[in-house]
Amino acid sequence: xxxxxxxxxxxxxxxxxKTLAAETPPPAEALARAQAVRIPxxxxxxxxxxxxxxxxxxxxWGDHSYLHAMAQFDGSWFKGIMTRGYDVxxxxxxxxxxxxxxxFPLYPALLWLVTLGGQLDPELMGxxxxxxxxxxxxxxxxxxxxxxxxxxxxLLFVWLAASMPYSFxxxxxxxxxxxxxxxxxxxxxxxxxxxxxxMLWTLLLSMTRATGVFWxxxxxxxxxxxxxxxxxxxxxxxxxxxxxxxxxxLGLFLFMALLYHRTGDALAFSHVQISWGRExxxxxxxxxxxxSYWQSAxxxxxxxxxxxMALIGVGLIGWLxxxxxxxxxxxxxxxxxxxxxxxxxAIPRYMIGMPVFVLALHDLLTRLPRxxxxxxxMLGALANLWLVENWYDTVFWLV
Amino acid sequence: xxPSSGSSDALYGAPRPRRSQRIWWLLATVVVLxxxxxxxxxxxxxxxxxHYRRYFIEHATTCYRPMxxxxxxxxxxxxxxxxGESLGNCxxxxxxxxxxxxxxxxxxxxxxxxLRLRVAPEVSPAGSQAVVVALELSxxxxxxxxxxxxxxxGEQTVTRWPVGGRYERFEVEVxxxxxxxxxxxxxxxxxxxxxxxxxxxxxxxxFPVGLRLDALTLRxxxxxxxxxxxx
Numbered sequence: 001x002x003x004x005x006x007x008x009x010x011x012x013x014x015x016x017x018k019t020l021a022a023e024t025p026p027p028a029e030a031l032a033r034a035q036a037v038r039i040p041x042x043x044x045x046x047x048x049x050x051x052x053x054x055x056x057x058x059x060x061w062g063d064h065s066y067l068h069a070m071a072q073f074d075g076s077w078f079k080g081i082m083t084r085g086y087d088v089x090x091x092x093x094x095x096x097x098x099x100x101x102x103x104f105p106l107y108p109a110l111l112w113l114v115t116l117g118g119q120l121d122p123e124l125m126g127x128x129x130x131x132x133x134x135x136x137x138x139x140x141x142x143x144x145x146x147x148x149x150x151x152x153x154x155l156l157f158v159w160l161a162a163s164m165p166y167s168f169x170x171x172x173x174x175x176x177x178x179x180x181x182x183x184x185x186x187x188x189x190x191x192x193x194x195x196x197x198x199m200l201w202t203l204l205l206s207m208t209r210a211t212g213v214f215w216x217x218x219x220x221x222x223x224x225x226x227x228x229x230x231x232x233x234x235x236x237x238x239x240x241x242x243x244x245x246x247x248x249x250l251g252l253f254l255f256m257a258l259l260y261h262r263t264g265d266a267l268a269f270s271h272v273q274i275s276w277g278r279e280x281x282x283x284x285x286x287x288x289x290x291x292s293y294w295q296s297a298x299x300x301x302x303x304x305x306x307x308x309m310a311l312i313g314v315g316l317i318g319w320l321x322x323x324x325x326x327x328x329x330x331x332x333x334x335x336x337x338x339x340x341x342x343x344x345x346a347i348p349r350y351m352i353g354m355p356v357f358v359l360a361l362h363d364l365l366t367r368l369p370r371x372x373x374x375x376x377x378m379l380g381a382l383a384n385l386w387l388v389e390n391w392y393d394t395v396f397w398l399v
Numbered sequence: 400x401x402p403s404s405g406s407s408d409a410l411y412g413a414p415r416p417r418r419s420q421r422i423w424w425l426l427a428t429v430v431v432l433x434x435x436x437x438x439x440x441x442x443x444x445x446x447x448x449x450h451y452r453r454y455f456i457e458h459a460t461t462c463y464r465p466m467x468x469x470x471x472x473x474x475x476x477x478x479x480x481x482x483g484e485s486l487g488n489c490x491x492x493x494x495x496x497x498x499x500x501x502x503x504x505x506x507x508x509x510x511x512x513x514l515r516l517r518v519a520p521e522v523s524p525a526g527s528q529a530v531v532v533a534l535e536l537s538x539x540x541x542x543x544x545x546x547x548x549x550x551x552x553g554e555q556t557v558t559r560w561p562v563g564g565r566y567e568r569f570e571v572e573v574x575x576x577x578x579x580x581x582x583x584x585x586x587x588x589x590x591x592x593x594x595x596x597x598x599x600x601x602x603x604x605x606f607p608v609g610l611r612l613d614a615l616t617l618r619x620x621x622x623x624x625x626x627x628x629x630x
Contacts, residue, residue, distance in 0.1 A: 026412045090455075090463060096489070097454065097463040193411055226410055237415055239424030246431040253435045256442065264446035266438055271455040279458065 021324040022148065024226075027193035030147045034188060037146035039139045043155050047138075047162035048131055051381070052171060055388050064392040067123040070130075073399045074103065075173030079122050081108035082115070086262050090272065098275040101259055101268040106207040106251070107175035126173035134170045137180035138162070141355060144188050148325070149363070156373060157362050163381035164361075166352040168388050176353040179208050183331070183355050186215060190327070195240040199247040207251030210269065211335045211354065216248030218330030225326040273342060283340035287311065290344045302397045306344040310336060313351050316360040323363065328356040346399060458508075462489035469517045469583060472617045474530075480505050480612045486514075506539065507609035510592050517583040518617060529575045532586060533616040537566040539608035540599050548610065549589040552577045562590065566613055572620055 025033065059066035071079060077100050090099040112118065114125045138161055142154045161167065170177045186201035205212030223231040223241070235242050256266040265271060273279075290307025313336045320329040335354040340347060351357045365373040391398050416424055445456065454463040470485040472478065481487045481504060518530055538546065545563035549556055550571050560569045571586075578584050593609030596602045 024410070026410065028412060090451075238411075239421050239428060240416055243424055243428045243431070246428050246435065249435065250431055253438045256438045260438070260441050260445075265451070265455070266442035266445065268455075274455060274458060 017322055020322050024324075025147060025191070027191065030188075030191040030193075033147045033150060034143050034192060037143055037154075039142045040154055040158060041139065043158050044135055044138045044142075044162075047159050048135060051163045051167070052131065054385065055168060055171065058385065058388055059392055062389065062392055067121075067127060069392045069394075070127050070168075070172045071123040072172075072394060075123075075126065077103050078108045078111060078126070078173050078175075081105070082111045082122060083118055086258065088262055090275070099263075099268070099272050101263065101272045102276070104175065104208050104210065104212075104251075104269070105255055105258070106204060107178050110178065111173070123173070127171055130171055130173065130177045133181050134162075134177035137177055137184055137355070140181060140184035140188060141359075144184050144191075145359070145362075147188060147191050149366075152362070152366055153370075153373075156365060156377065157358075159374075160362060160365070160377050160380070161355075161358055163377065163384060164352070164358070165380050165384045165387055166348050167384055168391055169349060169352060175208050176349075179205065179212065179353055180355050182208060182212070183215070187327070190219065195244060199244050202244060202248035203251045205251065206249050207255060209353070210252065211338070211350070213249045213252050214331060214334035214338070216245050217334060218327050219244065219248075221330035222326040225324070276345070278342040278345070280341055281343075283337045286340055286344055287314075303344050306347045306397075309348045309351065310340055310344065313347070313357060316357050319364065320356065320360050325356075328359060332356045332360065464489065469515045471517050471519050471582065472615075473519060474617045474619060476616070478615045480615055486615060504611050504613040506611045507588075507590070508593060508607055510609055511587060511589045512610060513585050513587045514612075514615075515583065515585050516615075517581070518578065520582055529572050529620050530578070531570050531572050531618050531620055533568055533570045533618065535566050535568050535613040535615070536560070536562055536588075537611045537613070538562045538564055538590065539594060539611055540564055540596070540601060546591045548591075551587040551589065552584055562610065566611075 056066050058064075059069060081100050081103055086101060086105075087099040090097050110129060111122060111126055114120070114129050115122050138158050141157060141161065145152045145154060145157055162170075170180070182201050182205040186198050186205060189195075189197040189201060202212070202215045205215055219241075220231075223234070227234055255269065259268045260266040262268075287307050287310050290303040291311065293301075293304035293307070313332070317329055317332045317336065320332055332354060335350055335357075336347070339350045365376060368376070387398065445452070447456070450464045478484065478486045481502065487505060516532070536548075537543075538548075541564040543564035545561040547559045548562045550558045550560060552571075552573050555577060557574075558571050560571075562569070573584055573586075588610055590610050593607035595607045598607075
């Protein structure tokens with residue numbers, strides 16, 4: 001009797017979850033959708049021009065140098081790598097313990113290329129580079145939406161990504177826009193099973209940021225979730241998947257080889273994190289401690305706010321899981337929890353730097369009435385203007 | 400198609416590599432994997448100096464390298480040992496001490512900590528006269544029972560102090576023979592293992608705290624400053 005009482009709601013809940021499960025197209029279908037989609041390049045350019053023009057106007061209004069502001073904080077580290085390469089020993093910042101080993105090489109290498117080896121203004125070229133990379137990334141994002149979410153409103157995605165809170169990072173001399181491009185390219189080609197390309201994109205991804213390494217782990221999660229134990233047997237029949245598994249992190253290993261040659265420590269990129277106060281701990285403890293600030297010390301907004309953003313990230317990860325988007329869920333999970341284990345700093349930046357979080361947010365917005373969804377995008381764009389103003393004022397919690 | 404149904408071909412319907420090609424894929428995998436394993440092995444055996452190892456790898460100290468000059472101490476003056484003070488910088492606290500805030504005494508993350516000190520030439524001209532160093536010292540936490548702390552000047556053990564949780568003033572005479580010609584010497588304290596506040600049930604701080612050093616004073620063995628002792 002009791003069983004029958006409890007079984008009803010359970011099955012209803014299970015059925016509800018099943019209706020939320022996303023359809024994953026077979027590769028041939030994915031390829032056909034990718035080729036059929038009409039990418040709104042005009043809107044992408046318009047969104048970038050409008051939003052960046054507003055940010056520029058705020059800079060001029062406040063008598064700030066737009067280019068200089070976009071090249072501050074991590075941007076200055078990237079410029080340093082571009083001009084003099086990687087440090088041999090730590091000597092930066094007030095305690096003499098900082099070095100540029102924490103910054104991965106692909107973005108500064110591209111910066112070096114577009115400045116013609118440092119001959120052109122790195123701040124101007126860096127801003128142009130980041131925005132050009134974002135434009136391509138948004139195009140790829142539309143293509144990926146067409147593959148995995150047919151009928152999704154592409155314009156909403158474009159304006160959301162171009163204007164949402166923290167989106168100014170995509171204009172800065174930061175590696176976020178490059179990471180977006182490579183991540184979306186590898187997701188598209190994985191869905192289309194163009195495994196050779198996946199190898200190339202994931203290799204470059206792990207040369208861009210440490211979180212790029214998680215792509216292949218997330219791929220493994222998807223394979224196990226969809227094929228169960230057969231995934232392991234399938235690896236023998238699909239050695240190209242196996243090769244993705246080792247080529248994906250190769251970018252990181254090449255960087256490690258470079259650091260070993262320069263400093264004698266292949267893990268210098270990780271060890272130097274202590275200079276920024278980052279030490280490995282328990283991500284849940286950090287999250288709970290941060291949230292407790294709302295109660296114990298609400299005037300200490302920074303950790304409370306960052307922990308709250310992490311909590312939103314946890315919700316978005318769960319949302320991707322409910323939709324059975326395993327690869328995206330795995331990527332989001334690793335991107336949030338590994339940095340969270342080292343502290344709450346820059347958590348919003350880690351989230352915005354991983355496109356699957358924005359895809360999850362977009363999934364939620366598409367379930368709302370159209371006017372409300374666009375209204376929320378507008379609200380986010382306005383909130384971002386406040387963040388932009390703080391960014392120009394070199395507010396440290398936006399690093 | 401449901402996400403977890405069907406064969407892998409149905410889900411990932413790309414053609415599998417031919418059997419004859421498979422060996423080349425596997426060979427490439429082995430080569431890349433061998434490179435990565437080599438890097439991991441190299442990562443386990445870094446070629447770095449002691450400063451780097453202690454700071455970046457072992458997290459044994461918050462001072463990477465001695466920075467700045469070791470200040471010359473004036474007899475009779477009380478020196479707070481804190482961040483921002485002359486005795487709170489990495490030039491002095493370079494081994495094992497943690498100096499987080501200007502208004503908090505420095506504390507040790509290691510059981511063994513070292514101070515680099517220097518006396519004025521007139522206090523010990525060419526190392527000809529001993530000096531007395533007084534430390535205001537306690538052990539974490541406040542309720543800690545007194546346990547022996549070994550005091551070393553250079554490599555030589557000179558005394559043992561019973562240090563507990565309450566701040567007390569301890570003095571040690573530094574023999575003239577252990578003072579270098581430029582007036583410098585190092586003072587090492589070997590205490591019981593530090594304990595994290597979290598492990599002591601006090602708060603969530605996970606970083607261990609051992610000895611706490613509040614201030615340091617210097618005087619001559621006669622109890623008078625050399626200036627006053629001179630005829």
